Amino acid sequence: MKKYIIIGNGTAAVGCIEGIRSLDKTGEITVISEENHHVYSRPLISYYLENKTDLEHMKYRGDSFYKDNSCKVIYGKKAVRISKTSVTLDDETVLKGDRICIATGSRPFVPPIAGLDTVEKKFGFMTLDDALALEKVLSKNVRVLIVGAGLIGLKCAEGIHDRVGSITVCDLADRVLSSILDNDCAGIVQKHLEANGIKFLLGDTVERFEGDFAFMKSGKQVDFDICVLAVGVRANSELIKAAGGEVNRGIIVNSKMETSLPHIYAAGDCSEGFDASVGANRVLAILPNAYIGGSTAGVNMAGGDAAFDNAIPMNSIGFFGLHIMSAGDYSGVCSEEKTENTLKRFFTKDGYLRGFILIGATERAGIYTALIRDKTPLKTIDFDLTKKVASNLIFSKKIRGKKFGGVV
Amino acid sequence: MKRVYVNEEWCLGCHLCEYNCAFANSGLRDMAFALKDKKIFPRIHIEGDDKISFAVSCRHCTDPICIKSCIAGAISKVDGVVKIDRDKCVGCLTCVLVCPYGALAPAEDGIMQKCELCLNNSCGAPACVAGCPNKAIVYEERGEEK
Numbered sequence: 352m353k354k355y356i357i358i359g360n361g362t363a364a365v366g367c368i369e370g371i372r373s374l375d376k377t378g379e380i381t382v383i384s385e386e387n388h389h390v391y392s393r394p395l396i397s398y399y400l401e402n403k404t405d406l407e408h409m410k411y412r413g414d415s416f417y418k419d420n421s422c423k424v425i426y427g428k429k430a431v432r433i434s435k436t437s438v439t440l441d442d443e444t445v446l447k448g449d450r451i452c453i454a455t456g457s458r459p460f461v462p463p464i465a466g467l468d469t470v471e472k473k474f475g476f477m478t479l480d481d482a483l484a485l486e487k488v489l490s491k492n493v494r495v496l497i498v499g500a501g502l503i504g505l506k507c508a509e510g511i512h513d514r515v516g517s518i519t520v521c522d523l524a525d526r527v528l529s530s531i532l533d534n535d536c537a538g539i540v541q542k543h544l545e546a547n548g549i550k551f552l553l554g555d556t557v558e559r560f561e562g563d564f565a566f567m568k569s570g571k572q573v574d575f576d577i578c579v580l581a582v583g584v585r586a587n588s589e590l591i592k593a594a595g596g597e598v599n600r601g602i603i604v605n606s607k608m609e610t611s612l613p614h615i616y617a618a619g620d621c622s623e624g625f626d627a628s629v630g631a632n633r634v635l636a637i638l639p640n641a642y643i644g645g646s647t648a649g650v651n652m653a654g655g656d657a658a659f660d661n662a663i664p665m666n667s668i669g670f671f672g673l674h675i676m677s678a679g680d681y682s683g684v685c686s687e688e689k690t691e692n693t694l695k696r697f698f699t700k701d702g703y704l705r706g707f708i709l710i711g712a713t714e715r716a717g718i719y720t721a722l723i724r725d726k727t728p729l730k731t732i733d734f735d736l737t738k739k740v741a742s743n744l745i746f747s748k749k750i751r752g753k754k755f756g757g758v759v
Numbered sequence: 760m761k762r763v764y765v766n767e768e769w770c771l772g773c774h775l776c777e778y779n780c781a782f783a784n785s786g787l788r789d790m791a792f793a794l795k796d797k798k799i800f801p802r803i804h805i806e807g808d809d810k811i812s813f814a815v816s817c818r819h820c821t822d823p824i825c826i827k828s829c830i831a832g833a834i835s836k837v838d839g840v841v842k843i844d845r846d847k848c849v850g851c852l853t854c855v856l857v858c859p860y861g862a863l864a865p866a867e868d869g870i871m872q873k874c875e876l877c878l879n880n881s882c883g884a885p886a887c888v889a890g891c892p893n894k895a896i897v898y899e900e901r902g903e904e905k
C-alpha cells in the first residue's frame with residue numbers, strides 16, 4: 352500500500368487528495384495542516400467580512416471530506432524538513448512516505464518599512480485567522496490604511512467597507528490592480544472604487560510609520576487606526592530548497608507537477624509552472640490552477656499519467672457590483688469594444704488570441720478563455736463577430752456539433 | 760448518462776425553451792404569474808443569427824473545469840450532474856470565465872445558477888426538451904463514458 356504525504360491543506364491539497372483517490376482508493380494519505388481549520392476557501396475571507404458567507408459555507412469541501420477520502424489530517428503542525436521518503440514536523444515527529452506533495456501556498460510579503468514595529472494594529476490578509484483578527488477591531492469609526500492596491504488589498508477594502516469609518520489604499524504602482532489591468536482599465540476600476548468611498552494614494556508608498564501615522568514618500572501624512580499590509584505574496588518554497596531541489600520564484604515543476612527531486616511533487620501558489628499564454632515559467636497564484644495542479648500531481652503520485660500544460664493567468668473579480676475579468680497576456684495588438692459602461696479589450700498576436708480584459712461585460716467569457724487555452728487559430732473562426740458578445744456562432748457547424756451534440 | 764443535446768438544423772429560434780426553463784425553476788404553478796412582464800433568467804439560452812439558431816445549456820462535462828475553478832467549492836458533480844450550491848456561491852463569476860461553452864449565467868440576485876436537468880424540480884426531466892416544438896433539443900444517452 353502506497354503512503355502519501357501532503358504538506359499544506361488548501362486548494363492544491365484538496366486537488367491532490369481527489370487526484371490520488373481517482374486511482375488509488377486504499378493508499379494511506381496524511382495531510383499536514385499548519386492552519387487549525389478544516390479546509391476553507393481562501394478567497395472567501397473578504398466575503399466573510401462582508402457577511403456574504405459564513406464559516407460553515409466557507410468550507411471548501413464538506414465536513415465528511417477527509418473521512419470520505421480516508422485521509423488523516425494533522426492539524427496545527429508544520430513540516431520543517433523533507434527528504435525523498437520522509438517529512439519531519441515541528442515537534443520532530445518523522446513521517447514516512449513514498450510520494451510527497453508540497454502544497455504549502457504562499458505567505459504575505461512584509462515590506463521593510465521603517466517603524467512598522469511601532470504600528471499597534473497591523474494585519475495581513477491571507478488567512479481565515481487574519482480575517483477573524485481583523486474583524487475584532489472593525490468599527491464604524493476606525494480609519495483603515497491598506498498598503499497595496501492589488502487583488503488582495505482591494506478585496507479586503509470591499510469586505511470591510513460597510514464596517515469601518517474610512518479606507519485609504521496606497522500603492523507604489525501608479526494604478527490599481529497593476530498586475531492584471533492596463534492603465535485605462537485600471538482608471539475605470541479606480542473611479543468606481545472612489546465612487547464607493549475608497550480613497551487612493553497611488554504612485555506613493557509609506558516611507559516610515561510612527562505609531563498611527565504613516566509618512567508617505569510624497570510628503571503626505573496618513574493618520575489611521577488600522578493598517579492592513581497587502582503588498583504581495585511569496586511562495587513557501589523553503590522545504591524544497593533546503594532539500595536541494597530547484598527553486599526560482601516558486602518551486603520549479605514540470606507539467607506532471609514533479610519537482611526536481613524524485614518522488615516529490617508540488618502544486619499551487621508555492622510552485623512555478625508553465626504559463627501557456629507566454630510560453631515561459633511563472634508563478635500563477637490563482638485558485639483554479641492550484642486545484643488543477645494539485646489534482647494532476649495526485650494522479651501522477653498514484654501512478655497515473657496526467658499533465659497540466661495549459662495553465663494561464665486568469666481572474667474574475669468584482670467590486671461593488673462591477674465585474675472585471677482578465678486572462679492571458681497583453682502583448683500583441685489591442686482591439687476594443689466599448690459602451691458607456693463597459694470596456695472589452697482583446698490582445699491578439701500571430702493569429703491567436705493571447706489575452707483579454709473585460710470590464711462590466713462578462714457574458715459567456717469562457718468562450719474567449721477557451722480560445723486562449725486551446726490556442727484556436729483565429730482564422731478558423733469568426734472572431735470579430737464575437738467581440739461584442741461571446742458566442743458559439745463563431746465555430747463551424749461541425750465543431751458546434753461536437754460541442755453540443757456529443758459527450759464532452 | 761442522459762444529457763440535453765442540440766439538433767441545430769431543427770431549431771426555430773422561438774426561445775420557448777428559455778421560458779419553460781425559467782418557469783420550471785421558478786417553483787410557481789402559474790406560468791403567466793411566474794413570467795409575465797418579467798425579465799427572465801433561464802439556464803438555457805438561444806444563440807444564433809438570421810440563418811441558424813441553437814440552444815446552449817450546461818454540457819455536464821466529463822471533466823468539468825467549472826468545478827476545478829470555483830473559488831468557493833460550490834460546484835460539484837453528483838451522479839454525473841454538475842450542480843451549484845447557491846448558498847456557498849459568492850457570485851465571483853470565475854465559473855463564467857472558465858466554462859468553454861458559455862453555459863453559465865448568474866440569476867437575478869447575482870448568484871450563479873445552472874442547468875441541473877430539472878432533476879430536482881417538479882418536472883423531473885428537462886422542461887426545455889419537453890416543451891420544444893420541433894425536437895431541436897433532446898434528452899438522451901449518447902456516447903459512452905468511463
Ligand SMILES: Cc1cc2nc3c(=O)[nH]c(=O)nc-3n(C[C@H](O)[C@H](O)[C@H](O)COP(=O)(O)OP(=O)(O)OC[C@H]3O[C@@H](n4cnc5c(N)ncnc54)[C@H](O)[C@@H]3O)c2cc1C
Nearest residue numbers: 359361362363385393394430455456619620636637638641
Ligand atoms: C484575500 C484573497 C483573495 C483571493 N481571491 C482569489 C480569487 O478571487 N480568485 C483566485 O483564483 N484566487 C484568489 N486568491 C488566491 C487563492 O486563494 C490561492 O491561489 C489559492 O488559495 C492557492 O491554494 P494553495 O493550496 O496553493 O495554497 P493555500 O490555500 O495558501 O494553502 C497552503 C496551506 O499550506 C499551509 N502550510 C504552509 N507551509 C506549511 C508547512 N511547512 N507545513 C504545513 N502546512 C503548511 C498553509 O498554512 C496553508 O494553509 C485569493 C487569495 C487571497 C488571500
Ligand code: SF4
Nearest residue numbers: 817818820823825858
Ligand atoms: S458549466 Fe460549463 S464547464 Fe461546467 S459542466 Fe457545464 S458546460 Fe461543463
Ligand code: SF4
Nearest residue numbers: 829848849851852854
Ligand atoms: S460565481 Fe459562484 S459558483 Fe461560480 S465560481 Fe464564483 S463562487 Fe463558484
